[in-house]
Amino acid sequence: MYPFLQYRPDIDGLRAIAVIAVVLYHAFPTFIPGGFIGVDVFFVISGYLITGIILNDAKKDRLSILNFYSRRIRRLFPALILVLFCCMGFGWFFLFDPEYKQLGKHVASGMGFVANLNLWSESGYFDSAAEMKPLLHLWSLGVEEQFYLIWPFVVWMGWTLRKTSLVVVPVLILASFAYSVAKVNSDPAGAFYSPLTRFWELASGGLLVYRNAYFKLENTARTIPRWLIETSSVGALILLICGFVFVDKSKEFPGFWAVLPVSISLLLIGLAGGSWLNRKILGSKLLVSIGLLSFPLYLWHWPLLSLATLTEGELPSASYRGSAIAIAAALAWITYKYIETPIRHSEHRSIVGILVSLGLIVGSLGIYIYRRRHQN
Numbered sequence: 001m002y003p004f005l006q007y008r009p010d011i012d013g014l015r016a017i018a019v020i021a022v023v024l025y026h027a028f029p030t031f032i033p034g035g036f037i038g039v040d041v042f043f044v045i046s047g048y049l050i051t052g053i054i055l056n057d058a059k060k061d062r063l064s065i066l067n068f069y070s071r072r073i074r075r076l077f078p079a080l081i082l083v084l085f086c087c088m089g090f091g092w093f094f095l096f097d098p099e100y101k102q103l104g105k106h107v108a109s110g111m112g113f114v115a116n117l118n119l120w121s122e123s124g125y126f127d128s129a130a131e132m133k134p135l136l137h138l139w140s141l142g143v144e145e146q147f148y149l150i151w152p153f154v155v156w157m158g159w160t161l162r163k164t165s166l167v168v169v170p171v172l173i174l175a176s177f178a179y180s181v182a183k184v185n186s187d188p189a190g191a192f193y194s195p196l197t198r199f200w201e202l203a204s205g206g207l208l209v210y211r212n213a214y215f216k217l218e219n220t221a222r223t224i225p226r227w228l229i230e231t232s233s234v235g236a237l238i239l240l241i242c243g244f245v246f247v248d249k250s251k252e253f254p255g256f257w258a259v260l261p262v263s264i265s266l267l268l269i270g271l272a273g274g275s276w277l278n279r280k281i282l283g284s285k286l287l288v289s290i291g292l293l294s295f296p297l298y299l300w301h302w303p304l305l306s307l308a309t310l311t312e313g314e315l316p317s318a319s320y321r322g323s324a325i326a327i328a329a330a331l332a333w334i335t336y337k338y339i340e341t342p343i344r345h346s347e348h349r350s351i352v353g354i355l356v357s358l359g360l361i362v363g364s365l366g367i368y369i370y371r372r373r374h375q376n
Helices: 009-027 035-059 065-094 097-111 115-122 136-186 188-193 195-215 226-246 255-269 276-282 285-292 294-312 318-344 351-375
Strands: none
Touching: 009 035, 009 226, 009 255, 009 276, 009 285, 009 294, 009 318, 035 065, 035 136, 035 195, 035 226, 035 255, 065 097, 065 136, 065 294, 065 318, 065 351, 097 115, 097 136, 097 351, 115 136, 115 188, 136 188, 136 195, 136 255, 136 294, 188 195, 195 255, 226 255, 226 276, 285 294, 294 318
């Protein structure tokens, strides 16, 4: 395994900051108007970690596309299936037919990892009806998994071509970024939801792995002055906080504004990787613990907030929203400890087949709900 693929607590800490920002933005948007850029931080982290895993398998001549997708299923399906099933159960008792029909459609698209394309066809992320869509947040899973339909093949070709990939991958990144900048003016919703406008964010994390793999720069402390490492980490975190405060939904996003969270993430993962701030703050037990819960917390928090808005017909009180976050955190811990982790590390060969079957059932139920209500 490459040295830079060893477990880094600070990356989980960065995950924690990202998910906290997203959750607070959804619960208290005026308090942290730019919290949604936490998703862009997730994209960079995901691209970095997944590319490293793929390159490590390629180095050992163990690269298997089937194994790659099996790992993704183990990682994503347990918590996702649980949340979607609970949403359908809640909707059965508390939602009116039009809302339940739409929920069924979103369950199916979420389970099929095309939620971003479905939402793109409906409306924008920041439109007035956004809070009425309990599965709105699944757009990011759609973008990620659509990216990973092609990225393993890009990485494999990059490994085969070796340093030629250091030209090919940056060209792909620049093309995606240019498309994002162009589309954000002509089609804001498309720019937000399209996997092509987000490709560069995930691939940038992957490019950082290429840089380390081919130039052996994983230990920045040996090649870069300590003062620069420490300064860059503090500066990056300050800029990220500024982004949470000053970037808001009025900005043309992603486009040029997405450069801020992406570059900061690359800096914290790369150059500042060995800094005191990364080791002691981002790598602290509290942030690492939150980071480990980031995926189930992300899945649970928005349905709790959105379903309350749907049932009450208005934005819930601040106290309710605070309670919803606490409940989401508790559900995230339960999901991580008793469902996600045991299934992810299960040695049963049939577990992937079972998860796929359950996913198909949940997706089919979503289609059934949508079509049945649509016919009625």
